[in-house]
Structures are given as C-alpha cells and as structure tokens.
Amino acid sequence: MALPMSVAPSPELDALLEGYRRFRENRWHPERDRWADLREGQEPRVMVIACSDSRVDPSQIFDVDPGEIFVVRNVAAMVPPFETTPGHHGVSAALEFAVQVLKVREIMVMGHGMCGGCKAALTQELHGTEPGQGGFIANWISMLDHVRDPIVAEFGTTGRPAERAMEQAGVKVSLENLRTFPCVRAKEASGDLVLRGSVFAISDGVLRLLDEETGEFTPALGDGADV
Ligand SMILES: [Zn+2]
Numbered sequence: 001m002a003l004p005m006s007v008a009p010s011p012e013l014d015a016l017l018e019g020y021r022r023f024r025e026n027r028w029h030p031e032r033d034r035w036a037d038l039r040e041g042q043e044p045r046v047m048v049i050a051c052s053d054s055r056v057d058p059s060q061i062f063d064v065d066p067g068e069i070f071v072v073r074n075v076a077a078m079v080p081p082f083e084t085t086p087g088h089h090g091v092s093a094a095l096e097f098a099v100q101v102l103k104v105r106e107i108m109v110m111g112h113g114m115c116g117g118c119k120a121a122l123t124q125e126l127h128g129t130e131p132g133q134g135g136f137i138a139n140w141i142s143m144l145d146h147v148r149d150p151i152v153a154e155f156g157t158t159g160r161p162a163e164r165a166m167e168q169a170g171v172k173v174s175l176e177n178l179r180t181f182p183c184v185r186a187k188e189a190s191g192d193l194v195l196r197g198s199v200f201a202i203s204d205g206v207l208r209l210l211d212e213e214t215g216e217f218t219p220a221l222g223d224g225a226d227v
Pocket of ligand 1: 051052053075076114116118
C-alpha cells in the first residue's frame, strides 16, 4: 500500500490500514445499499454512554451495524451534571443532540469491570496533579467523590470488591446526572425516553443490567445464560 509522501509510516498505521482494507472488502462493498441509505441520515434509537477503555466497544458488545447506536465514550462512562459553566461540554452536547435532534428512545450507561477510571476514583492517586499530568482525569472522576466514602468504609480503596462497587456506583451517578438535564427528565417523565444502567465484565464477558428499584446488577440473559 503506497502512502502519500508526507505520511510517515508506522506499524500502528499499518495495522489500522490493514483493518480498513478488511472493512472495505467485508463490510463496505457488500453493504453498499445500507451505506447509501445512511448517507441520507442516521436514525439510531439508542444512545450508549460507555468508557473509552479499548476493551469495551459497545458496537462490538451489542453486535450492531453502522447507524444503529449513537455512542459517547469517555473515562469511566461518566455523564456530568447539567452545568452551564464556561468550558466545552462534550458529553452534554452529544446528549443534547441524541435526545433533542435524533430523539433516541433509550439511553444506556454501560460501565465495565477493571475500569481504570473508577479505580483512580477509589485510590485518588491522581489527586492534586496538574492538568495534562493527570489533573484532567482527577477533575473528571471527582464526580465520583460523593459515592466514594461509603465504598471505602466497607471495602477499602483496593481490591476487586471495592473496585466493583465503584464501577457499579459510577453507573448510578451517571444515571443520576442524566436526570439533572431538563430535557432528559421531561422525556423520561412523559415516557418518551428510557434510561438504563449496565456493567460489562471483561473477565467473563457478561453484561449485567441495573434494576434501579433494588440497586442490583443481574446478568442480562439470566443466570448461566451468558456462557
Ligand atoms: Zn473504564
């Protein structure tokens, strides 16, 4: 494959372009009609908010085609509260677009096991660092500070029980913050929008759904069905 002269080659770019070649052969050419439809616009019915972690790609986990889900990914799958402070509110912009323009019917927050962001929220190891040195992450995950104390009191700051509790609490915080957006609250109240929480476990590939009444996460396909 010949790269344009000014594009520096690298093994990483090679790997990306190899994947792109497979995509063109296997996904683009055979599905040209679908892509032609998508050129007219997108009508996803679901928005997924997930972590940026390279292991938890929603379109892979839910096995969807292009155009099916509108995705935002960031550190720890967080939704910030409705804020009008100066700054660039990327998640809020995407949320606004999904809810008000695309009119998605459901929003799923998907946390995951072994989440580095949740772990850092627990240990507070980035506390006090400068922006660019960990400070942006520290500030972002400070959204979890108010749920940290009871978790630390029960499980400490390290180990899977503490981490799992924080991963699950993070999903609940994001759902809570989603409901601080007036448009989300109104559409949920009118039945036009459903909010869901879930956690995907990297270790066994099991997706668990949150029952908001009990606060429990249970396997989405039922016990033992996710083998
Ligand atoms: Zn994560």
